[in-house]
Amino acid sequence: MGLFSKIFYGIDTDEEQRRSDSLDAALRVEQAADVARNPEKFLKHDAEVQAHIEAGRIDVDAEVNDAFQDGLKEGAGNIRGGIGGTLNALVVTPLKIIPWQFWLAGAVYLAWRLGLLKPLLAKLKS
Helix, strand or coil, rough: CHHHHHHCCCCHHHHHHHCCCCHHHHHHHHHHHHHHHHEEEEEEEHHHHHHHHHHCCCCCHHHHHHHHHHHHHHHHHHHHHHHHHHHHHHHHHHHHHHHHHHHHHHHHHHHHHHCCHHHHHHHCCC
16 A cells, blocks of 8 residues: 555555554563563553553554545535535525515516416405
8 A cells, every 4th residue: 555655645654554563662662671670660550551552552544544534524524515605695695685575576476477376366256
């Protein structure tokens, strides 16, 4: 995945994983040296320290993929928001500019021209 990640992510995730693993190994060596210098302090917290070490391990590919997916979702949301806002403005603005009385008069006129008012007028006359 080296070339793919360099092109699309700008970093080599395999190299970053190797670097992270080597730093973790160096940290484990330093922690082992600390334990050797002061064993009574670390014997009590050994399980807790190991849990923190395991929790601190980073999977570079997973981190990059998660960040990519988050960016993709955010970008898609921005596009949807921009397009939706523009379409909403195009539709709602004319509706807000024209007073409701004109819309009502236009609807009655359209119903009259389409012949939808004839049955209603016939019932009112009889």
